[in-house]
Amino acid sequence: MTQETNIQPDPDLSGVYVVMPAFNEGAMIAQVIEDTLNIVEHIIVVDDGSNDDTFAQASKTKALVLRHCVNRGQGAALQTGVEFALEEGATEIVTLDSDGQHPAELIPEAVQILREQGLDILIGSRFLKPQAVPFTRKIILKLAILFTNFTAGIRLTDTHNGFRILSRAAAEKLKIQQDRMSHASEILEWIAQAKLKYQEIPTEIKYTEYSMSKGQSNWGSVRILLDLFFSRFDN
Amino acid sequence: MLFQLFFALFYLIYLIALSKKKLRGKIHFTELLFRLGFWTLALVVVVYPDITVHLAQWMGIQRGVDLIVYVGIAVLFYHAFNQRLKHIRSSITITELTRQMAIMEYRLTHSGKK
Helix, strand or coil: CCCCCCCCCCHHHCCEEEEEEECCCCCCHHHHHHHHHCCCCEEEEEEECCCCCHHHHHHCCCCEEEEECCCCCHHHHHHHHHHHHHHCCCCEEEECCCCCCCCHHHHHHHHHHHHHCCCCEEEEECCCCCCCCCHHHHHHHHHHHHHHHHHHCCCCCCCCCCCEEEEHHHHHHCCCCCCCCCHHHHHHHHHHHCCCCEEEEECCCCCCHHHHHHCCCHHHHHHHHHHHHHHCCCC | CHHHHHHHHHHHHHHHHHHHHHHCCCCCHHHHHHHHHHHHHHHHHHHCCHHHHHHHHHCCCCCHHHHHHHHHHHHHHHHHHHHHHHHHHHHHHHHHHHHHHHHHHHHHHHCCCC
16 A cells, blocks of 8 residues: 655646546445546546445545446446546556556556557566466466467467556447456457557566455456356357 | 156146237247247157157167257256357347436536536
């Protein structure tokens, strides 16, 4: 958890909108929003039908808070946030997890890279620089990387990193249909199919006790594979 | 013989119920034909089980009952697969509705606050 500071958001980031899908994050959401507000002015939180006080906690901040009346999954909440950000006039859209594991302080540098290199999307990678990743998490992630690189046809070092920055043009084309966790793989397949200009950026993931308790189970990984398999036939 | 009798009785009752449904306009003609065809075929197989033996041997399967089991499993798999796809499509619709409601609710709540 970072300390609250009085740093003003970078004026160059006035068109940047952060989208945070949140499900039962009442314990941390307000702090994560406050930390991110030190970097970026516009934050959209999509409360995905939480059973706790996520909506109330997020509403206490300056974030724009939307609420799904029923839980539809992280992919669905992300798409809601992206569509809303576009309606609000976003020039770039950043996606972050709402448990505070992604480094919001990286946003200015990442946006600069996206703009200067004319990229469509910049994707975070926890494997581009050495960092401690819990063993079972590392094995699952590496398997996911192998599978996604094979099926999506693009080469990445981290395929399930929620830290992404999309240009407005790219975000307008995004249409996530995988409501739950398999949206991460779906986005990568979309990048390959739409021939988007992408790049990875090293990101450090903060593995706290809280974020680990909110993480996916091993069964979740199996479910992702099943979702992706059936999505092949749904055309 | 007893099973055949029971099945024929069941078939008759089903036929009456189906006719009533059709008369009340509760099912379409194609649905009537499909149901009628399916249960008539089942009755023929129950009354003349040797038919399945001939059919099974023609298809390279030893016993008629094996053929019924194989076909049954294939139909169930096909049905389960289709149901899964229907479920996915329904989910997409529910999500889109939820999304539009969330955005609309925000706009209604915050109209005039900017």
